[in-house]
Amino acid sequence: MTHTGKEPVAVVGVGQTKHVAARHDVSIAGLVREAAVRALADAELSWADIDAVVIGKAPDFFEGVMMPELYLADALGAVGKPMLRVHTAGSVGGSTALVASHLVAARVHRTVLTLAFEKQSESNAMWGLSLPVPFQQPLLAGAGGFFAPHVRAYMRRTGAPDAVGSLVAYKDRRNALKNPYAHLHEHDITLEKVRASPMLWDPIRYSETCPSSDGACAMILTDRAGAARSRKPPAWVHGGAMRSEPTLFAGKDFVSPQAGKDCAADVYRQAGITDPRREIDAVEMYVPFSWYEPMWLENLGFAQEGEGWKLTEAGVTELDGDLPVNPSGGVLSTNPIGASGMIRFAEAALQVRGQAGEHQVPGARRAMGHAYGGGAQFFAMWLVGAEPPTT
């Protein structure tokens, strides 16, 4: 044993597809390869530099292919290499990146390609998530039907004004206009249009809901030596964690799940963060329905309980606010479900690398990527920084 402790992990390449409603021009293999090739190009590496591939996606029913990593081994240059397939519901993109980072941190591999995707146009995601009777009553159509009552509970609990949700949607959709990879580019968006959009799952309106996207996101993770060879600035992983709790149980707090609090606390402990609001410069948060921004602001410790909506209302989470949330436009603008968590992680990395283009938060040194899934029960988060970790 010549080493002690974990190997520092760096993100040296990020690649995304232009997320759209339907990529009829490419196969599933073509979609994932596009993101992987872009990540390799960003890292200035080739397939031969990759030691292992870690791939994630949400339910296989979305494309109608069981364990598609078997078929994708060729397209991702994995033949002769290790390939792992992660599936942790909506948090999977984040979990996949964390599993890949563990391979480097444990010094099992030096350079790993991690990728997550969803090609939702192959099926209907909402009904893919709606369980047949007798597993579930037929009223819970899609994820919105599941989460709307919890949004209502948040509003009741905190007394948040009805308009806060529309502010989040208006912000994220405007941020997406600065992100060339975002799915929704609504150039004529106005707050009035958001507020006038049809009610889908009361209190969630159509414009406060994530789209259904085809897209893939890839990252190249490497060790200290790999980062030293990188010509572009790397993003360093300062902390990462996963937490899970059961779907339903007496005493579960759907508004602010304990697993989310514990996960964030673990990440902050690893990264030495004691005041997340002041010490973190940008947050890419998994907000599939607008109201989840204020809810997660509290759950992640950026606001006191009951105060999250006040940050949103005061413009703190705007791109030019003091805690920008979802500068990329977030899940509300782009949602290839299996990839959405990894896009959050990758966008956080782009921010601290100074590579986020028009949606760059000036001078971002530390950024958080956040993902959740299932019945608000699976959490995956990481915190990346511009400087290498000191411990």
Next chain:
Amino acid sequence: MPTTSRYARDVAVVAFAQSDHRRRSDELSEVEMVMPVLHRVLDQTGLKTGEIGFTCSGSSDYLAGRAFSFTMTLDGVGAWPPISESHVEMDGAWALYEAWVKIQTGEADTALVYAYGKSSPGSVRDVLTRQLDPYYLAPLWPDSVALAALQAQALIDAGETDEAGLAAIGARSRAAAAANPHAQLRGAAVAQGDYQVRPLRTGDCPPIGDGAAAVILAAGDTARRLCARPAWITGIDHRIEAHGPGLRDLTDSPSTRIAAEHAGVFEAPVDTAELHAPFSSQEVVLRKALRLGGDDVAVNPSGGALAANPMMAAGLIRIGEAAARIHRGESDRAVAHATSGPCLQQNLVAVLEGEPA
């Protein structure tokens, strides 16, 4: 002390439990099938869920017939207070690999790994066709037995085996399973039967059934505290091959060989091999790749996948069975293997060692 210096930490399998694998389990949900197995494996160590550092499982939504099926079995773990947990849509052997990596990072000292699959609700031969290239292969609906038959015929054509040789593998496996109370097909009297897909007869194919398994991993002194004779994982690696059967030499398994080299299989003799070979012909391929020629190695003393093949768990069971032989003092150095995909496309190899008595 086994020679484990290739990795940061010494990690061992300290407990293993499995269900009694059966053709059907209509009266049990997945969580009801998994829970007793979890309780048994935890009881072996005296650990409680909250004392486990990391939990990881392997299962398939396509077998369960619903999205996010693993969320329900998580309820059986009792994930409260919240736990550090992950899931692979793969055989549980790869969940064990993810957990082993997690322990190697130093972020956990113990891990609970479990896997399960119920094949009885559907036609597993048809279901597995959905695992193939969706553009060029799946539309033809070649099922798992047909693809394995192509592989078996390639072996016969290459002079590597014959139908009598294949029949002997099935007979030996079921005879060995007579001593395994969890196996689905036990005893020498299982008939070789008719052709399923020529040249494979019923006896060359795995039984279809439902089952679950669980393993506990622990590092260093924790492993010694939890188990009288830990099964140290002195090497573990996995590799994948091209997907298209036409792109591969089906009589060979280069991915198994590469994984075995990285796991250190060939650095010393093994006395036991637990091979995840659902079809008799696949044991021929794996023996060649792992250089298991003679009679000095006990191959599949549990009966292997030809005696019980619960999907998504059968690979993890190979690691568990090999470890259990080390726990019992019946093996000092064992190789365990798991596979996934058509015709052995993806393979994992682990070396397990016990300390000298």
